[in-house]
Amino acid sequence: MENNNQLLAKKVVDTMLEKDWFSQWLGIEIVELKPGYVKLKIKIKKEMLNGFQIVHGGIYYSIADSALAFASNSYGIKSVSVETSISHLVSCSEGEEIFAETEEIFSGNKIAVYTINILNKENKKVAVFKGTVYKTGKEWFPA
Amino acid sequence: MENNNQLLAKKVVDTMLEKDWFSQWLGIEIVELKPGYVKLKIKIKKEMLNGFQIVHGGIYYSIADSALAFASNSYGIKSVSVETSISHLVSCSEGEEIFAETEEIFSGNKIAVYTINILNKENKKVAVFKGTVYKTGKEWFPA
Amino acid sequence: MENNNQLLAKKVVDTMLEKDWFSQWLGIEIVELKPGYVKLKIKIKKEMLNGFQIVHGGIYYSIADSALAFASNSYGIKSVSVETSISHLVSCSEGEEIFAETEEIFSGNKIAVYTINILNKENKKVAVFKGTVYKTGKEWFPA
Amino acid sequence: MENNNQLLAKKVVDTMLEKDWFSQWLGIEIVELKPGYVKLKIKIKKEMLNGFQIVHGGIYYSIADSALAFASNSYGIKSVSVETSISHLVSCSEGEEIFAETEEIFSGNKIAVYTINILNKENKKVAVFKGTVYKTGKEWFPA
Numbered sequence: 032m033e034n035n036n037q038l039l040a041k042k043v044v045d046t047m048l049e050k051d052w053f054s055q056w057l058g059i060e061i062v063e064l065k066p067g068y069v070k071l072k073i074k075i076k077k078e079m080l081n082g083f084q085i086v087h088g089g090i091y092y093s094i095a096d097s098a099l100a101f102a103s104n105s106y107g108i109k110s111v112s113v114e115t116s117i118s119h120l121v122s123c124s125e126g127e128e129i130f131a132e133t134e135e136i137f138s139g140n141k142i143a144v145y146t147i148n149i150l151n152k153e154n155k156k157v158a159v160f161k162g163t164v165y166k167t168g169k170e171w172f173p174a
Numbered sequence: 175m176e177n178n179n180q181l182l183a184k185k186v187v188d189t190m191l192e193k194d195w196f197s198q199w200l201g202i203e204i205v206e207l208k209p210g211y212v213k214l215k216i217k218i219k220k221e222m223l224n225g226f227q228i229v230h231g232g233i234y235y236s237i238a239d240s241a242l243a244f245a246s247n248s249y250g251i252k253s254v255s256v257e258t259s260i261s262h263l264v265s266c267s268e269g270e271e272i273f274a275e276t277e278e279i280f281s282g283n284k285i286a287v288y289t290i291n292i293l294n295k296e297n298k299k300v301a302v303f304k305g306t307v308y309k310t311g312k313e314w315f316p317a
Numbered sequence: 318m319e320n321n322n323q324l325l326a327k328k329v330v331d332t333m334l335e336k337d338w339f340s341q342w343l344g345i346e347i348v349e350l351k352p353g354y355v356k357l358k359i360k361i362k363k364e365m366l367n368g369f370q371i372v373h374g375g376i377y378y379s380i381a382d383s384a385l386a387f388a389s390n391s392y393g394i395k396s397v398s399v400e401t402s403i404s405h406l407v408s409c410s411e412g413e414e415i416f417a418e419t420e421e422i423f424s425g426n427k428i429a430v431y432t433i434n435i436l437n438k439e440n441k442k443v444a445v446f447k448g449t450v451y452k453t454g455k456e457w458f459p460a
Numbered sequence: 461m462e463n464n465n466q467l468l469a470k471k472v473v474d475t476m477l478e479k480d481w482f483s484q485w486l487g488i489e490i491v492e493l494k495p496g497y498v499k500l501k502i503k504i505k506k507e508m509l510n511g512f513q514i515v516h517g518g519i520y521y522s523i524a525d526s527a528l529a530f531a532s533n534s535y536g537i538k539s540v541s542v543e544t545s546i547s548h549l550v551s552c553s554e555g556e557e558i559f560a561e562t563e564e565i566f567s568g569n570k571i572a573v574y575t576i577n578i579l580n581k582e583n584k585k586v587a588v589f590k591g592t593v594y595k596t597g598k599e600w601f602p603a
Contacts (some may be wrong), residue, residue, distance in 0.1 A: 056221045116402065334511060
């Protein structure tokens, strides 16, 4: 049973990533994936910097938003983001690796809430994200 | 005087944009700029889509975050984002033009708050963003 | 038709308020009510102050949260709050009157988003609130 | 040294609570207090219920906002709330005890970020709160 859930999670996220051109541009790698959980990695490239030559806030948000989508859809039920927030704590530079790790705070019938930590290689929080999703109830792969 | 403020706003944002590689990747154009206000435009390209072939949430956030940075720095005093949130309302597709328009809700000694509407060509809100910045007090171009 | 919607809005909010002991403790008065819109008023009493002798942040939030509940339920369909945020801008003191006025930013099938301005008597924003609700689809007064 | 910090934290929070009429109305008890951390408790009374006879959202927010103020001021430096958000997860009823426990996510020179879990007696999250404060730099008790 657990194995089936794991296979379903992988199948969903592979399907999502296959045509997710922006996540591909970000260079997202999946470090770990379980039903309701994902840890992602990206490497900062020059095109991700803002005018201060540090990582643009949109990059942290984007990896977190992808992590929210993957984690919340990984049960095989389509979920859509309704509200998200992010606090920017520490700046990062070109060449650094950053990680987005999800934590499922709450999962109800219709709504689920995740916090996502954005971490640098030293495991320091560089940003914290909170996301609320609506569970549509539609299956990804109906039998 | 008003003219000087306008020139300063333009000088700050030009300087920020000049080396803002990510805003350049987004293809951000400045539609209108005044001290404390900016309206930006981008055109959705294929690399901005997620796995559902609609615009990735990170794109709306990124244009809003750039707008927040430009509007809040346009007075000539360096400001940094401390907290931001965004609600995703309506999906957009490849080829569409979307706009980010700021509204300064509050400006105190140390903190300012902006709401930013993300609009499509029909002026429909596709996302709403709120951002809080800390005013460092440091001038962009000290005399 | 419009008249029926107005009557339904009033019936819903009267029913909600009738046993809403906390809103009664707050002394909430309805200044104006329409389907999807409400303007509320309270007068600041001593028990609403924090240790700095200004209004406790929880009071602004509470009147906004009541306004969100009244506006989003006023169509006759039960809605529940899923995510809310508030920025505190200006402090208020004992004896002042403050107002909460809703604006419906978005209304979809399942999700609606409201911004609520908290205003003092001079119509100055003292706090800004954003709330997201889930529409359960259940009618308040089924035929 | 650690002892002095602990005494300072207690002195600050005692001073804040002494004239905090709203926290007193809420019946807030301090379960645990350390520099940068506090755990509070309240017991739900009838006046805290909304029209559905469950706890009004403003009550969860209010205990969290008090916890944010106590934890962020407990170092002896005045801090003020700039942005806060809360997600309502599980409803509570009259007579229940609920707790607010802070976690300091980030503490910089000017800005600090806290997450606060609102828990019931079974340690289940009933709401999650995030708060950002601005550190004014002013001491509570200058030498």
